[in-house]
Amino acid sequence: MSWLSSKKYLYLWWLATITVLLYLAMAAPSAKWSSNITAALPGNNTAWQQLIQQNNSSRHLSLLLSGVSLAELQQAASQLQQEPITHLHWLQPGATFQQLQTLYQQHQALLVSPEQLAWLRSGQYQPLVDAAWQRLYSPSPLLENALQQDPLLLTQQYLEQQTTSNGLLLRPAWFELTTQRQPAILLYASLNIDPFERNNGQAMANALEQKLSQLQQQWPSLNIARSGVLFHAVVAAKNASFEMQLYGGISLSAILLLIWFSFANWRPLILALTTLGCASAFGLAAVLLLFEQPHVLGLVFATTLIGIAIDYSFHGMLAANKGNKTFKRMLPSLLLGLITTLLGYLALMFLPFPILNQVAVFMAVGLIVAFLTVKIVFLHWLPAASMTVNKYLLQFCANLSLKYNQAKPKWLLAVGSLALVAVSCSLLLQIQFNDDVRLFNQSPAELLQQEQQVRSAGGQNWDSRFIVLLGDSTEQLLQHEQSLQALLHTWQQQGKLGSWQATVQRVPPLQLQDEVQQLLQLAYQSEPGQDYLQQLQLKPPAAITKRLSPESFPSSFIQQIQPLNDKFASVILLSKLNLTSSDLTLLNAYPNTYWLDPIADTNASVKKLRYQLSIWLALALVLAIVILFWRRGGRAAGAIMLILVLAISSALLISLQLQQQLNIFNLIAALLVLALALDYGIFFTAKLPHQEVVQAVFLSATTSCLAFGLLAFSKTPAIASFGLTVFLGVALACILSPLLSVLAVKENKIHAAL
Template sequence: MPLSSRTKLVVWCIQFAVLLAGLSYLWLFKSFTIVADLNQIFSVEQEPEIQLVSEQLEQQQLRQHLLLVGHQDKTTAINYALRAAESLNAIAGIAVKVKFDALPQLDSIVRDYLNYPHAFISEQYRYLLQANDSQSLFNYQFNLLNEMASPWVAATLEKDKTLALADFFNQQSLPSAKLKNHDGFLIATKNEPVGHTRYYVLVNFMSNGTGLDLNVAKKIAANVTSLKKQALTQDTGVDYLATGAAFFTASASSSAQNEMTVFGAISVFATLLLIMIIYRSALSVFCTLFVVSVSMIYGYTALRLLFTEVNVLTLVFAVTLIGIAADYSFHALSELRFSKPKVANPLHTIRSSLLLSFLTTTAGYLILVFTPLILFKQIAVFTMAGLLGALLCVLLLYPSLVVLKAKSAMQVPNFISGLHNLQQVWLNNKLAMRWQLLFIIVGLFGLTFLDNDDDPRHFYKVPDDLITQQQTISDLLAEQWDSSYLLIAGENEQQVLRQMEQLLPRLEQLQANKEITAYSSISQWLPSISMQKSNQQLLSDAVNRGDFTQLNSVLGFNLAARPLDEYQQLDFATWQNTKVAPLFTNQWLQIQHRYYSVIKLKSLQNTSSVKSLANTYTDVFFIDKVAGISEQIGQFRLQLIFIYALALTMAMAIFWLRYGLLNAFVAVTRPLIAVLVALILSTWFYGSLTVFNYVAGILILALGLDYCIFYAEHGLCKKITLTTCVSALSSLFVFAILIVSSTPAVSQFGFTVFIGVVVVFLISPRLALVSKRNI
């Protein structure tokens, strides 16, 4: 027995009340954050241990921020740096530091190493000792004595007559070599074209806890922006250079939120204006707006229920739900406003169509839930839940809206009648199926030759100002390390140091081959205990052989060997208290009983060589998040092809049961042709395809199958032409506005769907031949 309109209304009210109660509970008792870091859209699948370590290292990097305050007068730069630090200190959730301990000086570094004689020698010095060639060794030592530019010889010669320690220090470079300490302030200098020197004072600040809170990021960015505006307004001659995750996050968040607001408002306004023109009823406008709002509530509730973090880009893509959810209202309004008065329950005729439409659309999005990319999971969950809300509104709530039913059937607008006549002409002159099949085959073959861009850095646009500031700071501080690095793991500190020592010769070779320009490893400053003992043994043997006789005669000193048991070695715990160790804090990590160290790389040219190097050793890992994400996106892109096939197969099965095999085949080829045309034109317009173009194909399939269902169910009549036209126009309003997005991923997504919707709208009336009904 069918439910009455009143019963349906009660059922809808009850379920919606339960939904709101659930949303209220989630709002109060479950944490939920909106993340603006676009790098977190994607995740790289790694071993759990390496995943944990790389995430912690990434979180450390996200917390670090730098502000350089510059002026031609050093004192003025310091004063404004103090003001900037005071201003930033007012922000809760960050720790600001503008005064620092003295940078390690030459004498203090030497003192930390002098108590461990003969423990530290360079690779070249070790090679000469092992060669037993006293003349070559002396020539090398004599060159060191004549190297007047090196202060290490004078600082170490009194305690180390072998010059081994001086040579060891000569090979090293301090991470903060370009920073000078002036009364506790770290200052970098920049030579300007006019001959002046500009002084930049460093202000360092870190966000508390793990990661970076979006609200804190916005406050940081707003604070620095305010400082810059004050400098321009007051013409102080001060400039501010800032970099860190907060500035990129705030920029991405602001851009996404602005676009979401503007795009959403324009889309809703255009859709409602279209409804007002077509259906000529303010209540119709309100009802559609209500359906869209309810669908948004359903989608948002699903996100809060299933996720603790949602990327802001998910909310930008959520705007697309407006066009899809509004379709359900359009179909109902068309039946209510344009059906003949004698039809008692016009909505009953489209119930099966709506259900089939919901099933086919949901099937496509359901597959996205099982993808490895979190962004598409969130979009799929939001869309499916939103469509469920829209469907329930139309099936349970709209039957009560009898006031919308016109007393006499309204006449469709003239342009719809003209479009309807044109569709009839198209049907009478339809292209033979063999030519359509040929196009599909050629299109599928052509897809294999299209250029695909899987680099996640091309999916969004970072403001040029932020990139310029980051590059300038890197140049001033000589900190230009790549995002990729080598990670070494071990059961204890010494095991990690030994692992790194094995890598150093290979890294030197890579540097000689210009595959990297530099690298930074703790083991360059701290050899393992076993290596220190080996060094001491080598030097002791060389002394006993008389390899230092010529050097002794030059220095006027008689070097005598000491018993090996008198030598001491510098262990890791002691080294951590040296002046050099704090400069390498971000390259060492301990988690429970495992130890990890990072080898930084600069200007890596060939990732395969470093990856091969890492694979040669146990517990050595090459971490390249960008490459890992690119590889995963490429795999997902191939999986999307399978998703297309699976979605079309599921749709064909549904159509087959209802319309027969041949008609089912015709139905699934409509959206397939639209997808192929959209992808080909997107390549021509943008130069390459991204994963977002392929994901757009899922939406084209969903909308295309919707149109096919209604033409197959109701035939080619003016009312269906009206409904599909309004549906297509509302979708085009949404996706046309996305094309102008500043985010390339969003723009490409919008363009592909826009083309696909136009094409599928033009060719879907072919399914009207399945049904001869004219309602």
């Protein structure tokens, strides 16, 4: 590259950098970062997961107020609801129930309980009459025209059974209840934004928490329990942002201190910051361009770019300081290291795992830009002999290099082979994997406890497993749900099911409504029915021609029915499950009925993905060895393979001992260790001065260990597993890779290079 052409590339580099920075200035502030954990899950585009995502339950939140007198609770609840919060709407259960009452009032005698329906079908009319008399003696008001339209008060009694369940007392703006012998108030609210949308969700949560803090200052004994996706999403986003800033800041600060200690010169600092800044800017720009809603956890993983990109800076600075000739001799090894590293990230780019796809794009683009920055900029900004390496670092690396070169090749090969066999066998005998998707994120125990408390108080403690029915129309769905009620009731009687919630409990199918009208006419003509009507001086009402349908309700009341592709899907929620596999096989007798366990299904996807990743890890290793065999020869390729497999196996074995079980993120870490260790192997077999390679690799590995080792302290289990294994693998690769000069490069070639 002539002087003139090198200037041209430098100008192009400046132009590209300025363009990317301008793009980030415009795009970054409006970017929609997601903290939705489902966005990080593999295969999140299946039809079932689309159904889960369509459900609006994630846009609801609940608050349970307790700890003070009922009067104080009422005052606190009123005060909270009177102060508006952007994007949050407090639900009015009393008004909602009144709306339902008005709707049912127009369709009386169509809604009956299972017990009432059984009496009608069996011709047992006296229990119906007795229940009607008992309701008439109650002081509570009746629905308008109830006696004229539904003299047996079937719909009236059904509604009251629903509203008095779970010990909740309906009030206009909330529910009142008794929990742990203390009065409590349960508030519900809905959001008109996606709670996983980081900016709006964070702002709204902060505004709400400010109001709650004011209430607790006014009533110090007031207890507030929270439930809702919003609170978990905000905590996840805060943790990710905090860890990104903390780990990235500590890592960058430590690296800069290390550079200053090593060179005591401002030029290396500027070069390192330029390399990292450009790599990060280009990587972030690529993610914002290719992904509509990047995930915040991806940024935490992406902070590891610091530890890898700085490797290129160290190799570039040390070579540029020796002059143009040494720099050019170093570049092919740096390029080969880049290619092998990209091979590792290539796997992540094509796996059906959205968050890892984002990390792969960020890292791949960032590393390419880091390499180009070193190649284009360093010779211009760092003249030969312009910096002096710390004499203590030089002495340490010289002594280290001497010690390594004194080792005996045959002895090293024998010990290395035995160690590899021992570590590999131990790993294979003990290995256990945990594919639980809950490793991706973990909410604080206090928040989980509050969630459970609110759900139990409101009777909304539904299981994560549920039943899904498919139909060509909503009417067909209701018929399927109705046919399933008998099985659910049987499970409930057997203690295998606590309760369930289905749309058919609110809207009977048209076929059932027709049957009820026919049965009621028979009941009115029966002896108990005629006697009852005569005492009230009522005439038997004519059969009702109006019918109730899901379309009669506001959409917010029928949320368990959703369109799914060209069909409709209905979700039946379940609680307190104790079902066996034989129980679930009974569902096969019902058409278009499916048992859905999202966590188990996602765990199965993670397991399948883990197998794919294992295969790619092996293929990447083979492909890297083939490339090395082509570029370095069989001796070097074999030696590097020995060091690689020993470092990766040892890192996984130690991680297994510390974690008890491995997970997919340990394998992802192993893939990255493969890429980093290949870099070290390439430079130690490049016939470069051994002492300088020891110096560059030592500094590079130190920075990588800092960047990845900090992740081991993450509150997110997935990130912690990833950081631990990479830290161990890089440390081991740094310790073992200098031996490659003895195993793979002949002594006379080493001295010739010197």
